[in-house]
Amino acid sequence: xxxNLENSGQVSGPVSQMLRKVRVRMxxxxxxxxxxxxxxxxxxxxxxxxxxxxxxxxxxxxxxxxTVAAVPVLSVLLAVVWPGRPDLKAxxxxxxxxxxxxxxxxxxxxxxxxxxxxxxxxxxxxxxxASRIEPEKVVPYHxxxxxxxxxxxxxxxxxxxxxxxxxxxxxxVAEAKEAQESHRVLEQTRKATEARKAQLx
Numbered sequence: 512x513x514x515n516l517e518n519s520g521q522v523s524g525p526v527s528q529m530l531r532k533v534r535v536r537m538x539x540x541x542x543x544x545x546x547x548x549x550x551x552x553x554x555x556x557x558x559x560x561x562x563x564x565x566x567x568x569x570x571x572x573x574x575x576x577x578t579v580a581a582v583p584v585l586s587v588l589l590a591v592v593w594p595g596r597p598d599l600k601a602x603x604x605x606x607x608x609x610x611x612x613x614x615x616x617x618x619x620x621x622x623x624x625x626x627x628x629x630x631x632x633x634x635x636x637x638x639x640x641a642s643r644i645e646p647e648k649v650v651p652y653h654x655x656x657x658x659x660x661x662x663x664x665x666x667x668x669x670x671x672x673x674x675x676x677x678x679x680x681x682x683x684v685a686e687a688k689e690a691q692e693s694h695r696v697l698e699q700t701r702k703a704t705e706a707r708k709a710q711l712x
Contacts, residue, residue: 526641527639530599530606534598534601535651536646537601537602537605541596542591543652543654545593547586554665557668558667558671561673561675565641565678568689574672575672580654582665599620605650609648615640618633619637
């Protein structure tokens with residue numbers, strides 16, 4: 512349907528311009544909404560894995576504080592690649608719903624490019640009404656609550672990454688430290704042996 516609109520010669524008209532602005536705002540709001548939802552889901556998953564890794568000592572080294580940044584980055588990337596985008600038909604339907612124009616713009620988007628006797632009448636009414644429509648009212652942005660919630664969520668994860676202690680109920684941390692210490696001693700012994708050989712040579 513959008514291809515018919517683009518080929519109809521009305522692509523630069525006031526109705527299509529207004530609908531494109533509404534569609535862009537719908538895209539932005541959809542992206543932000545999906546990013547926020549994914550951020551909450553990934554934050555819960557991160558918190559569960561962080562607690563499991565720290566309290567069991569099985570994989571505590573994977574949750575350094577800088578890894579918290581992966582949560583918002585992944586949420587945005589997944590929101591971008593998530594399928595499904597609002598088209599001009601959806602923008603027309605949203606505009607009709609907000610302004611109660613009885614499917615005027617939806618009908619216009621369906622009739623654009625179709626040689627029917629009703630198209631000029633619908634186009635005239637749509638152009639007349641489009642001049643009074645403000646896209647920012649059709650698709651408003653509400654940043655405050657999601658932004659505050661996301662900031663508090665990431666702050667809680669950061670505090671957890673810094674201050675949740677690493678326990679060792681199964682002895683894995685002690686084993687890892689012993690292996691690391693043994694490796695360090697062996698490395699020092701090897702260097703001392705090589706230095707001794709060099710002196711004797």
